[in-house]
Amino acid sequence: MTPGFAEPVLGAQSSFRAMLHALSHPGRIVALPDVPQAPAPLGPAMAALALALCDADTPLWHDGGAAVADWLRFHTGAPLAPAHAARFLAATSAPPALAGLALGSDEAPQDGATLLLQVSALEAAAGWSLSGPGIETTTALRVSGAPLGFVAERAALGALFPRGLDIMLCAGRHIVGLPRTTIIREER
Amino acid sequence: MAVLARAAADALRPHCARLPPHTRLRGPEIGLVMLRGRMGGDGAPFNLTEATATRCTVDMAGRMGHATVLGRDMEKAELAAMLDAALQDPALRPALLAAVIAPLAAEQAERRARDARRAEATRVQFFTMATMR
Numbered sequence: 001m002t003p004g005f006a007e008p009v010l011g012a013q014s015s016f017r018a019m020l021h022a023l024s025h026p027g028r029i030v031a032l033p034d035v036p037q038a039p040a041p042l043g044p045a046m047a048a049l050a051l052a053l054c055d056a057d058t059p060l061w062h063d064g065g066a067a068v069a070d071w072l073r074f075h076t077g078a079p080l081a082p083a084h085a086a087r088f089l090a091a092t093s094a095p096p097a098l099a100g101l102a103l104g105s106d107e108a109p110q111d112g113a114t115l116l117l118q119v120s121a122l123e124a125a126a127g128w129s130l131s132g133p134g135i136e137t138t139t140a141l142r143v144s145g146a147p148l149g150f151v152a153e154r155a156a157l158g159a160l161f162p163r164g165l166d167i168m169l170c171a172g173r174h175i176v177g178l179p180r181t182t183i184i185r186e187e188r
Numbered sequence: 189m190a191v192l193a194r195a196a197a198d199a200l201r202p203h204c205a206r207l208p209p210h211t212r213l214r215g216p217e218i219g220l221v222m223l224r225g226r227m228g229g230d231g232a233p234f235n236l237t238e239a240t241a242t243r244c245t246v247d248m249a250g251r252m253g254h255a256t257v258l259g260r261d262m263e264k265a266e267l268a269a270m271l272d273a274a275l276q277d278p279a280l281r282p283a284l285l286a287a288v289i290a291p292l293a294a295e296q297a298e299r300r301a302r303d304a305r306r307a308e309a310t311r312v313q314f315f316t317m318a319t320m321r
Contacts, residue, residue: 003214
């Protein structure tokens with residue numbers, strides 16, 4: 001078992017602030033100032049977001065195995081839940097089918113889940129072209145190690161708006177916010 | 189654990205100096221716990237009051253030690269957690285039980301018995317006419 005944030009309050013607050021920044025500027029790569037040392041395969045950025053976001057009231061799903069389960073439950077107190085009931089999902093590899101997750105309702109779209117998805121690298125280079133609220137024209141983002149068919153699966157949820165899924169991509173200690181309003185076009 | 193939680197930090201500190209190194213996993217941090225009471229000891233439970241408590245979890249050579257103590261003494265919570273972790277080590281346990289836990293338990297039992305004796309000496313038996321008949 002490894003410790004969480006060195007300074008639990010400051011660490012959680014700075015991670016939350018970084019996440020707000022990332023969601024305000026979809027596609028922009030944001031570095032987290034303070035990350036904990038988490039058991040593999042949980043990366044530093046994803047671990048920091050999980051500690052900042054989860055508590056006893058937020059059911060959490062993850063695919064990290066027993067060591068990660070112990071670590072998350074000890075440091076957050078969040079109950080572990082199946083994917084369809086989870087408020088936050090920490091996916092270190094391919095996530096469960098996106099359409100089967102909690103997407104909120106038309107009356108309460110904020111009940112939709114937030115997916116933390118770990119990828120191998122994030123670069124501000126040609127690959128995906130992002131547009132939508134918070135982006136003046138387009139933003140280029142190259143994501144290495146995204147699950148196969150991820151862009152198409154996410155685009156299919158667009159028809160359900162305002163229901164939907166907010167996604168945070170995590171790599172190393174960097175994050176990228178993909179709120180449900182962002183449109184991704186693949187440039188290949 | 190109860191013995192460690194009731195002991196004073198001064199009583200624990202000398203025993204912790206020679207323990208293996210440890211890392212703090214959580215805390216020590218101060219919080220509140222709700223104390224619940226029962227009217228007459230067996231009535232419906234009710235919330236009596238909140239009390240400050242301090243908790244700490246440490247890792248010592250792969251063993252996790254936990255402590256939750258009343259009050260705001262953060263050092264005591266950490267010392268108690270260290271001893272809790274060390275007591276799980278079969279190599280250290282017998283020596284620690286003899287050197288730390290047994291004397292503290294005896295001292296606490298002695299103090300409790302002394303307080304009980306002093307209270308018993310001033311006990312007042314309430315009775316009414318109904319119970320005398």
